[in-house]
Amino acid sequence: MNKGLLIVVSAPSGCGKGTILEEVLKDKNYYYSVSLTTRKPREGEIDGVNYCFVSNDDFEKLISENRMLEYAEYCNNYYGTRNDIIEEMRENGRDVILEIEVQGALNVMKKCPDAISIFVLPPSVKELERRLRKRGTESDDVINQRLAKAIEEMNSADKYNYIVVNNALEDAIADFKAVIKAEKLKADYAKEILDEVIKNA
């Protein structure tokens, strides 16, 4: 059996990444990697869904045992991704989706050269701004901060393997799926298939 892919996905908030992933994850062969954090759960957050909430001691134990793929400290809390679970899933042939911000993604790419990285873009910054304002829940200041952050993140998009522009949702989902399909058709990845075909002579 082929090892599953490690698919790293980043996007500025408001790009519809969540909706794309929701659709993609209907295929149960995917395993969605949930991040670990030491911060306390906020109201409504579910352990194992939004984050896996762990103690500071447990997090530092995982670090010392070299079981974190990447982690960062932010406002006195740890955030990170466990390596051992991802590896286990991949060994079982499941494709792992890692939704992660840019800096973490770049770290993962360095550590796992076989990771497939996808950056989801809005059709334009104007459209992103319109989408963020449409929510109507945030002040102008917060929206402007988000936009500035989005533009900063988008400047790293060319460091990813693939770019998916979320203009029409269906097209973006099709693009996303085409990337995964094509990755599995790469001669390196399809080596077992190749051996199989030639062997059955």
Next chain:
Amino acid sequence: MNKGLLIVVSAPSGCGKGTILEEVLKDKNYYYSVSLTTRKPREGEIDGVNYCFVSNDDFEKLISENRMLEYAEYCNNYYGTRNDIIEEMRENGRDVILEIEVQGALNVMKKCPDAISIFVLPPSVKELERRLRKRGTESDDVINQRLAKAIEEMNSADKYNYIVVNNALEDAIADFKAVIKAEKLKADYAKEILDEVIKNA
């Protein structure tokens, strides 16, 4: 406008490559590159469709003017691919499909590192043999020669970027199209899109 892709396709005879390409080429953005040859047309062959038939002098002129992407001599006849037409089509944004045997394909890959190469495989050698025999037009000797040649060619399949197994025709066509789609989503290729999105801030 983005430069068109150069897509190099090889397959042993009997793999259904022709049927796949026929379906793909319904999209008129593709340009199918017709090979040049100095051999005389056989009955039923149409100039510009099966081959572009040219004189020995003309072929050698093209070689001397460095206008051949690749060529070979076989049974005292030249066979080859013109570079200038391919480049012109690509500059106009059209994706060029080059259906070519293994040795020529490997030469093109060397000369054009940006070429996308796809090898079409039968589901198994047994199935290929069944397909070849089903035609019922050739002797056992000829079929055995073709099989031996097919296996030899398949041993180079891992030098291609992608492997498409033609088990069910529809799946093979979908695979083929996914490869092209994904190639256009690669960050290098999609650089203009990226610039466009960021620029429209």
